[in-house]
């Protein structure tokens with residue numbers, strides 16, 4: 001999966017708004033970032049095979065450390081512990097760390113239905129491999145990406161309000177027959193809020209089903 005992973009980042013803001021969206025973006029893509037580094041170091045391997053799947057030409061034939069079930073679990077715990085240790089004085093402590101850990105592991109969960117049989121159970125080449133092969137169905141792959149990404153974006157927009165003057169605004173359907181004026185962060189804002197994640201703040205829409213009226 002590609003952009004669908006970011007849906008998890010956006011949805012996570014509904015449950016812990018103090019985590020930076022930029023940090024969440026890195027968390028959901030941590031396993032792919034690790035994979036890219038390990039490929040460059042010649043530790044994990046892939047090759048380009050035109051037509052390998054209907055969706056992409058990547059033959060990901062050796063990635064036991066970044067994309068095995070055991071590896072994903074270990075990396076998730078490790079990243080969560082690092083997050084807890086580094087940002088605990090400023091941020092949400094154990095709850096934030098748990099969400100970051102889940103965000104890292106969500107990458108494995110969302111990759112599983114997409115990949116062909118190339119995701120090992122353990123961190124060895126001979127381990128049983130999994131993958132439901134949705135990449136062999138182009139339209140279903142696109143649908144899965146869209147559902148994950150826009151589902152997360154929808155939760156994010158419904159549960160947060162823009163608080164930055166740099167955010168841009170647009171309207172989406174908020175509830176039946178109503179439109180709420182909401183704002184998304186500009187790209188430069190994603191990381192500037194750092195650990196506090198103050199591009200958007202928790203919305204009161206869930207408790208009070210009235211349209212939001214925010215000034216640009």
Ligand SMILES: [Zn+2]
Pocket residue numbers: 001031032067107111
């Ligand atoms: Zn991946």
